[in-house]
Amino acid sequence: MEVFFLLVLVLLMVIALTSGFPVAFSLPGSAILSIGLAALAGYVFEGNASAYFAQDGPIEWLSAGVTNFRSLYWDVERDTLIAIPLFIFMGIMLQRSKIAEDLLVTMAQLFGPIPGGLGITVVFVGALLAATTGIVGATVIAMGLISLPAMLQHNYSKPLATGTICASGTLGQIIPPSVVLIILADQLSNAADIANTSRAANYKQATGEFVMPSEFSVSSASAGEMFVGAFVPGIVLVFLYMLYILIYALL
Structure with a gap:
């Protein structure tokens, strides 16, 4: 049963x-x-x-x-997780207020003369949206609704257009502020607290002392430190995406 x-x-x-x-x-x-x-x-x-x-x-x-x-x-x-709904709200506001669409049009005029300029624009705007929203869903949906018809209209292949949008949208996972990095920092902090509590109990049982020396404690990375560590790899990814689209357009 x-x-x-x-x-x-x-x-x-x-x-x-x-x-x-x-x-x-x-x-x-x-x-x-x-x-x-x-x-x-x-x-x-x-x-x-x-x-x-x-x-x-x-x-x-x-x-x-x-x-x-x-x-x-x-x-x-917990205070760290309060930022998540605020980032989601920011992404929704960018989509509904047409700011993302205006940004895409402006950047398209800037990169227009460059081969593959529209694709480079999508990557650039996707990186900016990722940096402001911190979530993948809002970025991919916004970029898909705005840029996919324009890229197909300019004779971009469907694999390149959809791949560019998805790749630039997922930059929200690594470019600060990222919801994933916030959750990771929170979980690492919890794990460090549990490890320190266990180590302190074992140290007390082994030595009889109530205070464990600081060199035996486990430290964790804060959300700010996560953001600093992920910033450079995110920028490198943006540059590589743009370089790939440029080479693809030239060939």
């Missing part, structure tokens, strides 16, 4: 997601409904609400869900 209700869970998730419900409500809602159905079926047919649960019962499963929700809330509350 556990497999049956697992299939019910998957079916409810598929129905909820394909019906257009937000993912934030579809996933937990499907789980709660499946747990409720399993508990109700066990109570009706077996006289025990926990009969169709492989481990524990419905109360324990719901309690575990509440605990996970609390841990998620405390994770989101």
